[in-house]
Amino acid sequence: xxxxxxxxxxxxxxxxxxxxxxxxxxxxxxxxxxxxxxxxxxxxxxxxxxxxxxxxxxxxxxxxxxxxxxxxxxxxxxxxxxxxxxxxxxxxxxxxxxxxxxxxxxxxxxxxxxxxxxxxxxxxxxxxxxxxxxxxxxxxxxxxxxxxxxxxxxxxxxxxxxxxxxxxxxxxxxxxxxxxxxxxxxxxxxxxxxxxxxxxxxxxxxxxxxxxxxxxxxxxxxxxxxxxxxxxxxxxxxxxxxxxxxxxxxxxxxxxxxxxxxxxxxxxxxxxxxxxxxxxxxxxxxxxxxxxxxxxxxxxxxxxxxxxxxxxxxxxxxxxxxxxxxxxxxxxxxxxxxxxxxxxxxxxxxxxxxxxxxxxxxxxxxxxxxxxxxxxxxxxxxxxxxxxxxxxxxxxxxxxxxxxxxxxxxxxx
Amino acid sequence: xxxxxxxxxxxxxxxxxxxxxxxxxxxxxxxxxxxxxxxxxxxxxxxxxxxxxxxxxxxxxxxxxxxxxxxxxxxxxxxxxxxxxxxxxxxxxxxxxxxxxxxxxxxxxxxxxxxxxxxxxxxxxxxxxxxxxxxxxxxxxxxxxxxxxxxxxxxxxxxxxxxxxxxxxxxxxxxxxxxxxxxxxxxxxxxxxxxxxxxxxxxxxxxxxxxxxxxxxxxxxxxxxxxxxxxxxxxxxxxxxxxxxxxxxxxxxxxxxxxxxxxxxxxxxxxxxxxxxxxxxxxxxxxxxxxxxxxxxxxxxxxxxxxxxxxxxxxxxxxx
Numbered sequence: 001x002x003x004x005x006x007x008x009x010x011x012x013x014x015x016x017x018x019x020x021x022x023x024x025x026x027x028x029x030x031x032x033x034x035x036x037x038x039x040x041x042x043x044x045x046x047x048x049x050x051x052x053x054x055x056x057x058x059x060x061x062x063x064x065x066x067x068x069x070x071x072x073x074x075x076x077x078x079x080x081x082x083x084x085x086x087x088x089x090x091x092x093x094x095x096x097x098x099x100x101x102x103x104x105x106x107x108x109x110x111x112x113x114x115x116x117x118x119x120x121x122x123x124x125x126x127x128x129x130x131x132x133x134x135x136x137x138x139x140x141x142x143x144x145x146x147x148x149x150x151x152x153x154x155x156x157x158x159x160x161x162x163x164x165x166x167x168x169x170x171x172x173x174x175x176x177x178x179x180x181x182x183x184x185x186x187x188x189x190x191x192x193x194x195x196x197x198x199x200x201x202x203x204x205x206x207x208x209x210x211x212x213x214x215x216x217x218x219x220x221x222x223x224x225x226x227x228x229x230x231x232x233x234x235x236x237x238x239x240x241x242x243x244x245x246x247x248x249x250x251x252x253x254x255x256x257x258x259x260x261x262x263x264x265x266x267x268x269x270x271x272x273x274x275x276x277x278x279x280x281x282x283x284x285x286x287x288x289x290x291x292x293x294x295x296x297x298x299x300x301x302x303x304x305x306x307x308x309x310x311x312x313x314x315x316x317x318x319x320x321x322x323x324x325x326x327x328x329x330x331x332x333x334x335x336x337x338x339x340x341x342x343x344x345x346x347x348x349x350x351x352x353x354x355x356x357x358x359x360x361x362x363x364x365x366x367x368x369x370x371x372x373x374x375x376x377x378x379x380x381x382x383x384x385x386x387x388x389x390x391x392x393x394x395x396x397x398x399x400x401x402x403x404x405x406x407x408x409x410x411x412x413x
Numbered sequence: 414x415x416x417x418x419x420x421x422x423x424x425x426x427x428x429x430x431x432x433x434x435x436x437x438x439x440x441x442x443x444x445x446x447x448x449x450x451x452x453x454x455x456x457x458x459x460x461x462x463x464x465x466x467x468x469x470x471x472x473x474x475x476x477x478x479x480x481x482x483x484x485x486x487x488x489x490x491x492x493x494x495x496x497x498x499x500x501x502x503x504x505x506x507x508x509x510x511x512x513x514x515x516x517x518x519x520x521x522x523x524x525x526x527x528x529x530x531x532x533x534x535x536x537x538x539x540x541x542x543x544x545x546x547x548x549x550x551x552x553x554x555x556x557x558x559x560x561x562x563x564x565x566x567x568x569x570x571x572x573x574x575x576x577x578x579x580x581x582x583x584x585x586x587x588x589x590x591x592x593x594x595x596x597x598x599x600x601x602x603x604x605x606x607x608x609x610x611x612x613x614x615x616x617x618x619x620x621x622x623x624x625x626x627x628x629x630x631x632x633x634x635x636x637x638x639x640x641x642x643x644x645x646x647x648x649x650x651x652x653x654x655x656x657x658x659x660x661x662x663x664x665x666x667x668x669x670x671x672x673x674x675x676x677x678x679x680x681x682x683x684x685x686x687x688x689x690x691x692x693x694x695x696x697x698x699x700x701x702x703x704x705x706x707x708x709x710x711x712x713x714x715x716x717x718x719x720x721x722x723x724x725x726x727x728x729x730x731x732x733x
Contacts, residue, residue: 164613169517
């Protein structure tokens, strides 16, 4: 005979039963608590303490970076850029390619391929991205930009440079030896090493370089190299580079603005290995049905990767120099970190809000501040790192300097 | 015969499905030959409970209708892509619109599996799970059969576990139905063969099939969080419809919250946030970071809402 289930909580009238009922909810609450604690504590534990490494001078560390000869590498890089550009949604892309340089401008009019590296990589100018890199000697490199359910890969294998955009199934192909030598130029300046090399170029008497302790990056022990401008007036606060203690390979690059807040550029390995990557990583044959664009098909094509942000000196991130490259009469005023580039667009400049009037005028004014001086009058456009002054007669001053310094430089120049 | 069994037999006239359940329980009670009074039944007994639950669930017309709808999605996607690309142009206009992988479907039918899973995962699959999970306890209560289920010495925890296991089995079945239907349609309409991973490397067709199976399993596992949530909601109410509506409503709400940029701080904790990370399994080498986060999050949801469902159900007054 099947008995009635003598469930222990059917006696609803019993006040103790009410308490028992409530006490069961301790279990889910405890699960939430444990989970929250785990999420909060585990990263803190994993981050426990900086590694103990022998003392090293800044000079030695820089030499270590220079002597670093990592030929084989694979890893994951997380790169975040926060230039403080207004989030304009769809406009972001065109803005990005504007920053990306003259190559994009010269090509406008011809239809670019979605797999074209320089068009693609300007996406790195804003937001947070995950990249996977693999290198096997000077002839084989691969960089993949991980996207939602898609990936953009740039593969350099011997003579061939392939770009593959899986979202649109389009392929870009260039041969390394037609117009430019194979080698590092084809590589994307996305790894901390590329940033670090550029940063170290700027080291001179206007800069203080120190070793700022040690740090763990991607599970490896690293020294922290701190580069700080000695001058005032620049928007660059500090650049910190984590250098792998064993190989001398820069593992993390952080550029913080003088104004404080989040880093403008933060690129670092989250995973890195110095083993030989699988040879098949670098094999690429265009998939069936993919649209292949040959490099020659694209007029005014610049070297892939050349117009990318960060390829120029750190004082010029992102790509200020590129902006000027296509224009004649580029002049550099000032010294060190306070360098300001100026050029004449020859045009009318950007009309100020009051001239245009109405809603559009208000919009223009909201983008920049109106200033005047010996140079006449103009508008200053600011980001967290780069400030640009466009005068009403069409001259442009750009630099990683604050607004006052920019106006003063323009006055003097 | 006990009163309970007789009562169960009476109800059976009204609802054959429930009669199956009750009969199965009676059978399950009888088979181990424990004389009825003994408690602490063997694990096999729980398996019997699960099996009868599963059979009852799968015999329902609404379950079959749900599976039918899920199987129809890949057919629709496949035919749409076929019609659109008749002139030889690529799907998605080359602009990368539409569900993931759709631009590759014309070149390799296997990609229809990934496209179909990406198309059904945000809504169709979790909705089906929500219906099954929401109905699990509340449906029995609504039909007035829950007390008879508990009259058998199944124990509430055991019954809840059997119900959750059934829902999970349905998650897996539903995902496999989508994948199998997509594979069949893909093989009929498009060429098969070696495929290119989204990282640009090539893998053989057999490995591609393996990846498809792996992805189907990950997709099924992605649904366990919704299943636990639905089961918890189901213990809160005596109305099956209310439980299903609430679960599906929560699902839609969470999906909307996941789209609002201002909420990016909480989004990593929404159960649907990492769902589409299964596409990372089409990279070469495999990229596990997000998939791992997804599975961890689903386990967390299952633990929290599973234990909450237990806390609620084990102490609930069963009045119907």
